[in-house]
Amino acid sequence: MDRTVIGLDVGGTFIKAGLVDRRGRILARVKEPTEASGGKMQILENILSALQTIEESPLCRRRITAVGLGVPGLINLQQGVISTSPNFPGWKNFPIQKMLARRIERPLFLENDANAAALGEKWMGAARNSRDFCFFTLGTGVGGGLVLGGKVWHGADGMAGEVGHITIDPQGPRCLCGNRGCLEAYASAKALRWMVREARSAGRASRFFRGLTWRQIDGESIHRAAKEGDRISLEAFDRMGSALGIGISNLINLLNLERVILGGGLSAAWRFFIPALRAEVKRRAFRAPAQRVKIVRARVGEDAGVLGAAYLAWQGLGIFPLALQSTVD
Amino acid sequence: MDRTVIGLDVGGTFIKAGLVDRRGRILARVKEPTEASGGKMQILENILSALQTIEESPLCRRRITAVGLGVPGLINLQQGVISTSPNFPGWKNFPIQKMLARRIERPLFLENDANAAALGEKWMGAARNSRDFCFFTLGTGVGGGLVLGGKVWHGADGMAGEVGHITIDPQGPRCLCGNRGCLEAYASAKALRWMVREARSAGRASRFFRGLTWRQIDGESIHRAAKEGDRISLEAFDRMGSALGIGISNLINLLNLERVILGGGLSAAWRFFIPALRAEVKRRAFRAPAQRVKIVRARVGEDAGVLGAAYLAWQGLGIFPLALQSTVD
Numbered sequence: 065m066d067r068t069v070i071g072l073d074v075g076g077t078f079i080k081a082g083l084v085d086r087r088g089r090i091l092a093r094v095k096e097p098t099e100a101s102g103g104k105m106q107i108l109e110n111i112l113s114a115l116q117t118i119e120e121s122p123l124c125r126r127r128i129t130a131v132g133l134g135v136p137g138l139i140n141l142q143q144g145v146i147s148t149s150p151n152f153p154g155w156k157n158f159p160i161q162k163m164l165a166r167r168i169e170r171p172l173f174l175e176n177d178a179n180a181a182a183l184g185e186k187w188m189g190a191a192r193n194s195r196d197f198c199f200f201t202l203g204t205g206v207g208g209g210l211v212l213g214g215k216v217w218h219g220a221d222g223m224a225g226e227v228g229h230i231t232i233d234p235q236g237p238r239c240l241c242g243n244r245g246c247l248e249a250y251a252s253a254k255a256l257r258w259m260v261r262e263a264r265s266a267g268r269a270s271r272f273f274r275g276l277t278w279r280q281i282d283g284e285s286i287h288r289a290a291k292e293g294d295r296i297s298l299e300a301f302d303r304m305g306s307a308l309g310i311g312i313s314n315l316i317n318l319l320n321l322e323r324v325i326l327g328g329g330l331s332a333a334w335r336f337f338i339p340a341l342r343a344e345v346k347r348r349a350f351r352a353p354a355q356r357v358k359i360v361r362a363r364v365g366e367d368a369g370v371l372g373a374a375y376l377a378w379q380g381l382g383i384f385p386l387a388l389q390s391t392v393d
Numbered sequence: 394m395d396r397t398v399i400g401l402d403v404g405g406t407f408i409k410a411g412l413v414d415r416r417g418r419i420l421a422r423v424k425e426p427t428e429a430s431g432g433k434m435q436i437l438e439n440i441l442s443a444l445q446t447i448e449e450s451p452l453c454r455r456r457i458t459a460v461g462l463g464v465p466g467l468i469n470l471q472q473g474v475i476s477t478s479p480n481f482p483g484w485k486n487f488p489i490q491k492m493l494a495r496r497i498e499r500p501l502f503l504e505n506d507a508n509a510a511a512l513g514e515k516w517m518g519a520a521r522n523s524r525d526f527c528f529f530t531l532g533t534g535v536g537g538g539l540v541l542g543g544k545v546w547h548g549a550d551g552m553a554g555e556v557g558h559i560t561i562d563p564q565g566p567r568c569l570c571g572n573r574g575c576l577e578a579y580a581s582a583k584a585l586r587w588m589v590r591e592a593r594s595a596g597r598a599s600r601f602f603r604g605l606t607w608r609q610i611d612g613e614s615i616h617r618a619a620k621e622g623d624r625i626s627l628e629a630f631d632r633m634g635s636a637l638g639i640g641i642s643n644l645i646n647l648l649n650l651e652r653v654i655l656g657g658g659l660s661a662a663w664r665f666f667i668p669a670l671r672a673e674v675k676r677r678a679f680r681a682p683a684q685r686v687k688i689v690r691a692r693v694g695e696d697a698g699v700l701g702a703a704y705l706a707w708q709g710l711g712i713f714p715l716a717l718q719s720t721v722d
Contacts, residue, residue, distance in 0.1 A: 100593045138681055147681045196549055210647070212541065219523055223682045230643040231677055234635075243642075244609055244652040302661020306563075313572075314643065318539070320548020348560055348572045352467055352476045353552045 068126040069377035070118055072133045073177060076100055076151035076204065081114040082367065083121070083128070084374035087386045088188045088368060092121045112167060119227030130171040130381050134180030135160065136207070141222030144174055146201060148203065150240060173380040176355075177369055179225055180211025184372030185325055187385055189363035198315055200227060200308075200363070201328035203283075204238075206248040209213030212319070228252070230314060232307045250307030251281030251309045251337075254328060258284060259300040270296045289334045294328045297356045298336065305337030309344020314350040316357055327362025332362055396719055397455040398706035400564035401462045402506060402698030403440060405429055405480035405533065410443040410697065412450070412457070417714045419696060421450045431482045440718075441496060459500040459710050461702030462717045463509030464489065465536070470551030472651045473503055475608065479534065479569060502709040506698055508554060510546045510691075511538025514654055516714055518692035523652045527644055528691070529556060529637075530657035532612075535577040536567075540700030541648070557581070559643060561636045581658060582612030588629040589615060612668030618661045634666030639671020645678040645686055656691025663690055 070092065075081040075098060083092040087166065094117045099106050113132075119128065137149025144161025146152075165172045167367040173344050175183075183198035191199065195214045206228030210217040217224050228248040236257065238246025249255050258280055270290035273281055290297040311323050319386040326334070338359075345354055364371060378385040397420065402409040404427060412421040423446045428435050440462075440664025448457065460633045469596025473490025475481075490658040494501045504512075504544055509527035520528065530536040535557030539546040546553050557577035558570050566587065578584050589602065601618035602610055619626040641653050655663070667688075674683055693700060707714040 140681075148679075207410055212546070217648065218540070219682065220651045220685055221682065223650035224644040224647060224680065226679065229646045229679065232560075232563070232641055233637050242657070293489060310560050310563055315647075317555040317558045318553060318644075319546065319646075320550055320553035321551045350467060350477075350552065350555065350570070352469075353548065353550065356549055360503065 066126045066130045068117060069132060069174060069374050069381070070129045070376030070379065071130055071180075071370040071372070072111065072114065072131060073180065073373060074098060074107070074133065074135045075138065075177065075369075079110055079114045080230045080366075080370050081118050082370040082374065083118050083126075084371065085126075086132045086378060086383065088371055088374070090124075090370065091325065092118055093370070094118055094121075100152055104152065104158060107152065108160075108163060108315075111164065115168065116336065118254035128170065130377040131168055132173045132175065132180070132375070132377035132380070133160075133164070134175050134177040136177045137172060138223040138226075139176050141174065141218055147223065155218075171377070171380060173373075175373065175376050175378045176209070176222075176225065177217070179205030180372035181207075181327060181364075182211055182325075182372065183329065183375045184364050184368030184370070185215065185362055186211060186372075187387060188371055189368065190360050191323060192323045192387065196319070196321050197323035197325060198227060198319075198321055199325045199327060201324060202251055202330035203328040205252045205253055207253045207328070223366040227311060229314070230311055232310050247307055247311045251262045251304045251311075251330075253286075256283060256297075256304065256330075257281055259303060260296055263296040268296060271293050272297065279386045283330050283333075287336070288328075290333065290336045301333055301336035302340045304330075305340030306344050307342040308337065310348060312359065313345050313348035313354075316345065316353050320353045321357050322361045324357060326359070326361050327365070327368060331361055395455045396458045398459045398461060398703050398710070399444060399457055399510075400699040400701070400706065401440065401443065401460060402509065402702055403404065403427060403436070403462065403464045404506065404698075405465065408439055408443045409695075409699050410447050411699040411703065412455075413448050413700065415707060415712065419699065420455075421447055421619070422699070423447055423450075425705065429481055433487060436481065437489075440493065441718065444497065446583065446718075452574060459502065460497055461502045461509070461704070461706035461709070462489075462493070463504050463506040463698045463702045465506045467506050467555075468503060469553040470503065471563065476552065477673035491648055496715045500519060500706070500709060502702075502705045504545070505538070505551075505554065505629055506703050507536030508538040509705060510536075510656060510687040510693075510697035511540055511634030511654075511701065512694050512704045513697030513699070514691055515540060515701075516653070516699055516704045516716060518697065519654045519689050520652060521716065525650050526652035526654060527650055528654045528656060530661060531580055531659035532657040532677065533583055533654060536657070539648075556640060556644070558580055558606070559640055561639050576636055576640045580640075580659075582615075585612060585615045585629045585633065586610055586661075587628075588632060589627040592625040592628075596665045598667060599623050601626065612659050612662075617660075618664045619662065620675075628664035630662055631669045633659075634669030634671050637666065639677060641670065641678035642674050642683075643686065645674065645682045650686050651680045652689050653686060653688045655688070656694075660690055
């Protein structure tokens with residue numbers, strides 16, 4: 065077996081691509097800027113250029129038989145069209161599958177980026193041996209992938225899994241999607257920044273953010289401040305945890321899942337939000353399904369999207385991806 | 394084909410049983426009091442007595458080959474055990490499958506009552522031709538059945554579909570499940586009564602409820618008052634509609650369903666809660682999946698549970714239930 069596939073993960077900032085074998089080993093990798101502001105044709109060119117870099121890499125002696133592609137947004141899978149994408153406003157009703165397939169000249173399998181990352185965790189990470197789980201990416205926003213019966217749950221049009229946009233509090237803060245009180249308005253880096261800003265305007269100055277411009281205050285700096293005991297940051301993570309706990313309780317009561325997996329950059333702040341999260345689940349979810357579900361951190365990290373896209377490509381070829389060995393209890 | 398099955402629907406007040414053929418025709422039916430307060434052995438006896446009445450009915454000349462049973466509560470399907478049931482407090486960890494199968498001497502197929510009703514709507518009602526839908530029973534409480542890919546979604550232990558207990562407002566009214574602000578605390582007959590009582594204690598007397606004792610104020614009398622223009626009742630249905638709209642928006646964003654079907658006694662008050670419901674969905678759900686989903690009233694009515702339990706029995710026998718003709722657009 066000398067075949068490989070390419071997994072592509074198109075994010076708001078970077079395009080990541082990996083040459084992946086059937087066992088989930090990444091044999092070569094590329095990370096290039098997305099240049100989202102350059103418009104959709106520019107992004108397409110950058111995707112193709114990342115592919116080409118992989119193909120021309122000296123490590124790439126194997127035959128590339130398919131490409132898996134994870135992109136952010138609501139995707140109509142039947143049509144291969146991105147319906148809307150918050151990160152790429154120009155991609156409204158964008159027929160990405162058709163436009164790329166023509167130039168890639170290989171089978172191309174499209175997926176929402178968070179769904180792809182969920183598959184990456186299933187293949188190589190915290191969702192191994194799990195058939196029914198929800199994967200959260202806690203980053204700039206909150207993305208999600210729902211896997212039911214071992215498969216990504218797409219719903220009627222391929223747009224399911226938007227866990228970041230379930231309502232936590234109907235009177236809560238405004239979300240970029242237009243709604244109020246979405247999970248994303250509490251459990252994302254964007255939301256944490258708002259909370260810090262709110263505290264600031266309420267006259268609660270924190271020495272940890274003194275001297276930082278508004279742009280420099282991000283998930284990481286708030287995490288650092290929390291580590292040093294900053295009240296405002298600790299409170300922000302507490303609110304994040306409560307909101308996640310409410311959302312996860314809804315999932316438990318509705319879907320009776322085996323696992324909930326929290327990934328994305330903000331999941332590094334696990335210990336600051338997990339107590340409030342678990343308290344909320346204890347309070348709100350039915351006992352039996354709440355005792356059943358395991359709430360765990362993602363394991364694959366940054367590569368989840370690339371691996372998941374590759375997994376999709378293998379599956380699309382009708383080849384069952386193998387796993388090296390189980391790393392999960 | 395002279396075989397039939399029996400569908401049983403065990404509710405808090407009545408046990409309904411029907412002799413059902415493969416085309417979903419109810420050939421004989423029985424409705425007997427559950428006598429829930431008499432304890433679990435009494436309820437079992439009443440279930441068996443309902444079965445016997447059907448078997449001895451003059452109409453029953455056909456061979457009864459299986460029994461489907463819908464019961465309220467969280468059910469561990471692998472074990473055939475009712476984990477907890479709000480209507481039957483004595484049924485905690487109750488091995489109903491084993492206890493009944495012994496005396497019924499026919500294959501017995503167990504299901505949650507709302508899941509069974511969802512199957513009834515799929516077989517003969519508003520969910521025909523629909524693979525992905527959620528069915529709500531709006532009655533004393535709020536029950537639900539989730540059908541994904543044409544099958545009831547059970548989750549890891551068979552306890553999924555508790556749509557009545559997703560959080561609508563974290564600071565909302567106390568729910569009997571112990572949580573706060575559940576959908577059931579807004580969209581059930583119990584909740585409407587609380588709202589009317591609340592208005593009363595706030596000094597807002599309504600002439601429609603004058604002379605009625607607290608026990609006489611129920612979903613039906615509140616519905617009647619709304620028909621006659623009672624402000625308090627209209628406001629209560631409005632709050633019910635908003636809460637349903639928030640919960641349904643969560644389902645749309647999470648699951649991208651084809652249909653949402655509202656059944657149960659309170660669904661008769663459709664025109665009083667549907668405007669607020671649709672306004673909330675418009676506000677909160679993503680546009681594409683919200684345009685796709687059809688929110689409709691249940692069609693089968695009171696028989697949904699019996700028919701669904703029968704459907705389950707046919708399926709359990711490995712016999713595909715037939716449908717007379719599609720009544721759905």
